[in-house]
Amino acid sequence: MEVIATIVAVALAVPLVVLTAAFAIEVIAGLRTLRAPAATLGAEGPVVIVMPANDEAAVITRTLTLLAAELPDGFRVLVVADNCTDDTATLAEQAGAAVLRRDDPSQRGKGFALAFARDHLAAQPAPCAVAIVLDADCTIDRASLTALAAAARRTPAQASYLMRPERDAAPMVQVSNFAFAIKNLVRQRGLQRLAGRVNLTGTGMAFPWPVFRDAPLATDDIVEDLALGLDLAQRGTPPRFAAGATVWSAASSAEGTLRQRTRWEGGFIATSRRHALPAIAAGLRRGDLRAIWAGISLAVPPLTLLLLLDALGLIALGVLALIGAAAWPALLLGALLLLALAALVAAWARVGRPFLSGAAAVRLPLYILWKIPLYLGLARKRPTDWLRAGR
Template sequence: MAYVFIWSFAILLFPLLLFCLEVVVGCFRYAIARRATESLRIVPALDQTLKGVVLVPAHNEHSVIGATLESLLSACSQNMRIIVIADNCSDDTAVIARQYHCEVIERTHAQDRGKGFALAFGLEHCRADNPDVVMVVDADCTVNANALSDLMRCADHYQTIVQGAYTLVAPEHAKPATRISAFAVFIKNIIRPLGLAKLGGSVPITGSGFAIAGTLIDHIDLASGEIVEDMKLGLDLALLGQKVEFVLPAKITSVLPTDNQTSQVQRARWEHGHIGMITKYVPKLLLFSLKELRWASLITALDLCILPFIVLLTLSAGLSIILGSAMYLIGWSVFVYWIVGLNIMLLVALIVANALRGSDRLQLKDVYALSEYALNKIGLYRALTSGKRSRWHKTQRELPAQPPKKK
């Protein structure tokens, strides 16, 4: 029986400990970056001779594609071209994109549907031009003024894939659950990658705002039916000994859906896909790290084992109470101290991370909704354990159609 407690303690300890380390280190680096953004700009100025391509996969995005292209055109520098991939569109996405004088390619396929297939189509289209860097920005995102140049120069400098700071923000007057979701994304896409990169791991590709060095194009496979195709790409690179680097100054932003059903479907897609990646890639990464003696692959595998934010908090709270009580009763007080100390460190780290968000930070009234938010997760994981996996489909937008502004 004692061994059961020891192993349970280890299973609880290591994911929580790594999560805490990532958040603490990430908060420290984020605080430094807010004071002096240039401290993280360790790459020389952009070489104006480099050729860059921005791929924008789009499926029925007529209501948002205009704002995206406006921000991309404002951020474009010399020798950058924008290619919109109108994938299985039944609306006027392609028409609007052409009115912005962007290159548009259209793709239709009854079976091979999804972002991965669209990106593979776009890569094949631009391959003949031998671009130095290929960047990917989703059709519902906006980028800051220097995002594309930051991504381009870092991808060329490191000769790998780099991920920008991709955030999902809650719209004005959003419900507490939506604001909690935005905070969870901030931890997952900004704070943890900053910490993971400092710890020596390969950061995850988070969906939009990443760049691929041209030398890697022939070594990657994007045409897959995986529901988290971006995460799969980063893990495939880790198995090749490549690290995905993080570029904080390159900011890419999208708005979370406010419809509850849409949000649940989107979360189910992400989290079911994450669980699938754990079972598929963790054994491979562990074996690769032992065989090649690569710390980056080991820490990446351990990071992948960290469950989604709210699930991790819920499980840690439940297991802490159960294990702490049991160990106290059998006289193993030292383990109780470890559990209590770890949870205190976790709570303090999350409070600091929330404070760093400034005006977007969670309020006390939002925290009250955590229990309801956690309960909503039960349905997601019940579907997972019953064998029902989420499939790719388009996230519904509630934004009104935008009249295009010709450039």
């Protein structure tokens, strides 16, 4: 009985140990900032900011007005009013942007909107040197635009995509925004150091024109950005982190945050299940340690799900130890969980204070409980719609 219990304990502990260790190492590797290029120059040619917009009348005017004040010379904006039922297109034109209208309800999603813009640009005598993708509810400053365009001269690049800090927001929203910063800033820096590439996050993405022209954009994948980054890496043009470039989005309500998390995490988990193990296997075949790490990183579940799985795993391992299993699997997982929590505390001290107050931080266990229905729902059905957070 003791031998069987130990075998079961090891089988249960191994995946959790690997994922928890990977998370902790990546966070620790991302605590230090990445050095920006010594000379930040713009792209060698015109830059087009492609802005897919689906029923964004409530925010499009403000977004374009703020963006116009930050545009460097040689930058222009192209809005794709995609399957809109409101006056997004008219408002965008009034704000001074070039606008493409797309009406194809059978093909909904950002990927189709980007492909539509790409095909329009390809028909022009001189399309652009760099295409930057910016969501209609995001803001970016001039320095970030310049840094992002410069980073994308030869290879795809990704800016930090963060939620604007709101210390008076609901505790659950603050915890979510902090987790967002861990994913899109700290872990991205760690992934760049360890794997030589990062994940695309949907906005603040930039592509050299030849890459944008040939990219498989027309897809209804709910996390088309993540899937696109994986495809580009396989093609030999992996996205890199654009140090010094940041894109901001307004924090949502608690209800809106849960809706958006349903989309992001559901899509991420589905993409991870499809691509993580093949990516690890491909890296092993080539003996490419960086590719192996990229695959392992992709397998790491979202922060709260990882903590929930670790807690449940420790409970199960404790029960197995009581019936005779070796104690070391539980001790090893517990030690790595403590390391991961210590890394999170260090990340909060380095970058997280603006996003998460101390009072809200103690609500993390409640945040995990708050998201259990989300994970139960995802177990039943993966989200497929192009969702936006409530505003």
